[in-house]
Amino acid sequence: MADYSWPEADRRAQIGARPARLDGPVKSTGFAKYPSDQNPRGLLAAKILTCPHAHARIVRIDTSAAEAMAGVRVVHVIQGEGSEIQWAGDEVAAVAAVTEDVARDALRAIQVDYEVLPHFVTEEDRDQAPGAREAGERAEGDPDAAFATAHRTVERTLGMPQMAHMCLEPHGQVCSWDGDELEVDASTQAVSTLAGQFATELGVPASQVRIRTEYMGGGFGSKFSPDRWGIVGAELARKAGAPVKLFLERDQEVTVAGSRPSAFARIRAAADEQGKLVAWDSDSWGSGGLPGTGQTPLPYVFSRLPNRRTRHTSVPTNLAGSRAWRAPNHPQACFLTMAVLDDLADELGLDPIDFLERNLDLTGRPDTYREQLGIAAEMASWKERWQPRGREREGAVQRGLGVSVHTWGGRGHSSNCDVTVHPDGAVEARIGSQDIGTGTRTIVAQVLAETFGLELHQVRVSLGDNVYPQSGPSGGSSTVGGVTASTRRAAQDALREVLVHVAPRLEAEPEQLLAEGGRVFVDGDSSRGVSWREAAAQIGGAPISVQGRNPGRGRLISSGVGGVQIAEVEVDIDTGVVHIERMIAVQDCGLIINRRLAESQVYGGLIMGVGYALYEEWIPDPVSGRLLNADMEFYKLAGLVDVGSLEVHMMTGPGYDERGVIGLGEPPVISPGAAISNAVANAIGVRVPYLPLTPDRVLDALAGRGGPA
Amino acid sequence: MKGRRVTDDAKRSGFSRRSFLRGGAAGALSGGLTTGLLTGEAGAAAADSEATETVGPGPVDVELEVNGATHRLAVEPRVTLLDGLRHRLDVTGPKRVCDRGTCGACTVLEDGRPIYACSRLMIESAGRSITTVEGLGSPDAMHDVQQAFVDNDAQQCGFCTPGFVVATAALLARHPAPSEPEIEAGLGGNFCRCGTYKGIRAVVAGGKGGGVSGG
Numbered sequence: 001m002a003d004y005s006w007p008e009a010d011r012r013a014q015i016g017a018r019p020a021r022l023d024g025p026v027k028s029t030g031f032a033k034y035p036s037d038q039n040p041r042g043l044l045a046a047k048i049l050t051c052p053h054a055h056a057r058i059v060r061i062d063t064s065a066a067e068a069m070a071g072v073r074v075v076h077v078i079q080g081e082g083s084e085i086q087w088a089g090d091e092v093a094a095v096a097a098v099t100e101d102v103a104r105d106a107l108r109a110i111q112v113d114y115e116v117l118p119h120f121v122t123e124e125d126r127d128q129a130p131g132a133r134e135a136g137e138r139a140e141g142d143p144d145a146a147f148a149t150a151h152r153t154v155e156r157t158l159g160m161p162q163m164a165h166m167c168l169e170p171h172g173q174v175c176s177w178d179g180d181e182l183e184v185d186a187s188t189q190a191v192s193t194l195a196g197q198f199a200t201e202l203g204v205p206a207s208q209v210r211i212r213t214e215y216m217g218g219g220f221g222s223k224f225s226p227d228r229w230g231i232v233g234a235e236l237a238r239k240a241g242a243p244v245k246l247f248l249e250r251d252q253e254v255t256v257a258g259s260r261p262s263a264f265a266r267i268r269a270a271a272d273e274q275g276k277l278v279a280w281d282s283d284s285w286g287s288g289g290l291p292g293t294g295q296t297p298l299p300y301v302f303s304r305l306p307n308r309r310t311r312h313t314s315v316p317t318n319l320a321g322s323r324a325w326r327a328p329n330h331p332q333a334c335f336l337t338m339a340v341l342d343d344l345a346d347e348l349g350l351d352p353i354d355f356l357e358r359n360l361d362l363t364g365r366p367d368t369y370r371e372q373l374g375i376a377a378e379m380a381s382w383k384e385r386w387q388p389r390g391r392e393r394e395g396a397v398q399r400g401l402g403v404s405v406h407t408w409g410g411r412g413h414s415s416n417c418d419v420t421v422h423p424d425g426a427v428e429a430r431i432g433s434q435d436i437g438t439g440t441r442t443i444v445a446q447v448l449a450e451t452f453g454l455e456l457h458q459v460r461v462s463l464g465d466n467v468y469p470q471s472g473p474s475g476g477s478s479t480v481g482g483v484t485a486s487t488r489r490a491a492q493d494a495l496r497e498v499l500v501h502v503a504p505r506l507e508a509e510p511e512q513l514l515a516e517g518g519r520v521f522v523d524g525d526s527s528r529g530v531s532w533r534e535a536a537a538q539i540g541g542a543p544i545s546v547q548g549r550n551p552g553r554g555r556l557i558s559s560g561v562g563g564v565q566i567a568e569v570e571v572d573i574d575t576g577v578v579h580i581e582r583m584i585a586v587q588d589c590g591l592i593i594n595r596r597l598a599e600s601q602v603y604g605g606l607i608m609g610v611g612y613a614l615y616e617e618w619i620p621d622p623v624s625g626r627l628l629n630a631d632m633e634f635y636k637l638a639g640l641v642d643v644g645s646l647e648v649h650m651m652t653g654p655g656y657d658e659r660g661v662i663g664l665g666e667p668p669v670i671s672p673g674a675a676i677s678n679a680v681a682n683a684i685g686v687r688v689p690y691l692p693l694t695p696d697r698v699l700d701a702l703a704g705r706g707g708p709a
Numbered sequence: 710m711k712g713r714r715v716t717d718d719a720k721r722s723g724f725s726r727r728s729f730l731r732g733g734a735a736g737a738l739s740g741g742l743t744t745g746l747l748t749g750e751a752g753a754a755a756a757d758s759e760a761t762e763t764v765g766p767g768p769v770d771v772e773l774e775v776n777g778a779t780h781r782l783a784v785e786p787r788v789t790l791l792d793g794l795r796h797r798l799d800v801t802g803p804k805r806v807c808d809r810g811t812c813g814a815c816t817v818l819e820d821g822r823p824i825y826a827c828s829r830l831m832i833e834s835a836g837r838s839i840t841t842v843e844g845l846g847s848p849d850a851m852h853d854v855q856q857a858f859v860d861n862d863a864q865q866c867g868f869c870t871p872g873f874v875v876a877t878a879a880l881l882a883r884h885p886a887p888s889e890p891e892i893e894a895g896l897g898g899n900f901c902r903c904g905t906y907k908g909i910r911a912v913v914a915g916g917k918g919g920g921v922s923g924g
Contacts, residue, residue: 020860021859024859024862025848025849025851025859026848027867027870028851028858028859028863028864028870028871028874029842029845029848029851029852029874030802030843030870031843031847031848032867034804036804037795037801039795039799045796099796101787101788166902167902168804168806168868168869168900168901169804169806169866169868215866215867216866217868218866218868218902220902250807250809436866437865437867438865596862600905603907603908604903604904607904607906608902608903608904631807632806632807632809632811633807633811637902639899639906640896640897640899640901640910641897
């Protein structure tokens, strides 16, 4: 029976190398056609009318004026009279018209009368929440006794608000019908699973729904479903008998198309005289809009902390439901935990790295964290530069260092890949995955090229289409493990078939042959060989086509990683402005396929982390129930000049590579909020209890006020 | 909705190149002044007050050059340059993201100067030469800056990339070795969500030749 494995380190030509991403040239020249760039013949433009109230009932809706307008093709009521709307921005009606401007004109002509109902949008104020649900209490050990005898205890109330995914390409799609066959150019993270969801809603067999996503402009966990606008777009196209492009306007994108749940908690933590954690008590709450939110995993990473009690309350609000946001729940849990531990270290008079090291036995991977903490401290010159909070301070600008640790799973998802070897030597992989910007196309090509001993330009990868074999949605850092494992298995099987055909000619057994450097030759006697092209010619007239599957045999992937980050900041205590000087990331992800792309993922995580640490938050208006910043002026992303110097160290080589491939998208975005908050506390001497660390919150903390979240 | 003021001869013959060369003086006046567009527009309006009229809301003929090709089309005055490029001319390199002059994904060159195409009406660009990211180079013949974006992995999903490439090319054309304030002025108006600034920094550090660092 065939075995599947990665080549030994000294035999790798592609795995672990740094090739540039294959779609770089089409992206940097603007030649890449994204779903929202598709302009098929006869295209109509669609727009959606949304409800301006956070809670209301539709009393009357009159679309007659819109229907009568020149250029309007279809007016579609999504939620009719009597419907109860639960968040501002919910979809009420849609229009397809000859141009976007005409569609917008038509939306303005639709008259809707609402009965406005009471709403609640400020979940930090949980005592006022009408629908709060307690999730119950979990306890282990005897926290009360442990707190009573502890050496030092801290108690903090901390939190971070809801924030947006803010995909640059908005959610949406172009829908085209040919009879009862539907084609959807969708901006999605889930090419292989979308068709079934469209089919169910539209009453056509899934076999008649084609999904294409060659490129897409960002998802971050928010693009797994057709969504209501997908179904509406398909309905408009069916009624109009013409292709319909429907992408959300920016305010809709921010308001309804993806947010990360908030997390607040009142936390007590205690340690003994040796600086060992002995007790934890947390009372957490948060909201993911109308559905509320589940419990954040506390205490984070140090999950074997003895004597702990956790309670959680889910707070529903009249805001659109949250979606999986890169590393769901982890950034929140990380901030809440690491901020409290950092404050406890200060209370104990310990260097926080020393404090974390004393407690690593409470984590799932103490050796990994110990090694990573050492490397990160070295990179930051921590020992020479870290000073305790209680130091003398002069001047307005204060420097500080902060540290955080994180973990993630990242096991490869289910994936199928067809690999074909043609008699002329051409090699191709077809896989129903998608490249959401992580470089999936490139790493699949690297695995192909590695297996057949070819160069990247000699192999072809087709993805982003559900006509290819099913591969999982790109979420939870599951793609790299899934697609590399299915591709490797298919490629190894296909190569074996080729070698069976080549072996007689080389008077050798197939098992003795290697495919490397564009040749097939006898292991140990490279003079007995043929070019790859000649080898492929031996297979006869028909191509060899093999499907590989994940999960499957062999040790190609695993899961479970650790990471450490250190932030260095400057805080102006007169203005409250926080400036990132430097971010350091030390990250493990098993066997790295493409070093350059892996580093890009970590840089990206750091940068996104600076965004939510310093700038990003949904700001709902308690009076109107609407977001006050559903745009890009007042919902602020980090810019080029905001992120400081970024340094990444990947844990790789012996001890890591043997674990196989593990996902990397989520881990690096988890720690920045905690590390930056800890660095600010170190700089100014007090904890700023809420993220993002806006100047008003920093000044409130300096003035001894907790301040509003 | 009122259209842009145009001169009498423009009214007779559509949006002629000549009228827009005159209009172009207003653009030149406004460009580079921190007091902004309104100052220039007001000055132009005063100068032209007796010879101007209103056009629209119906379609107006415009002629403009895009990536070296001359296009003549009728657009409503309210159509932005970005939407005109993307929807009428199928030039989809420039992306619509914020649609209100914040994120820079729609950055194009107008007569060599970087502008937000979402914040310009197409009729304002009549008679002008527009260069989008596609006009700088192609996958087989990339502009140095485009090559440097590839070499430094200064892109992930790639949706902000067209705007960043154009803005970076414009920055490096003016300042081959830009200072920090020049970088902030040149690229502070573009945003990336995936977090590719490290690579973009390396592109800028490489200067006009599109050098590689850290690759």
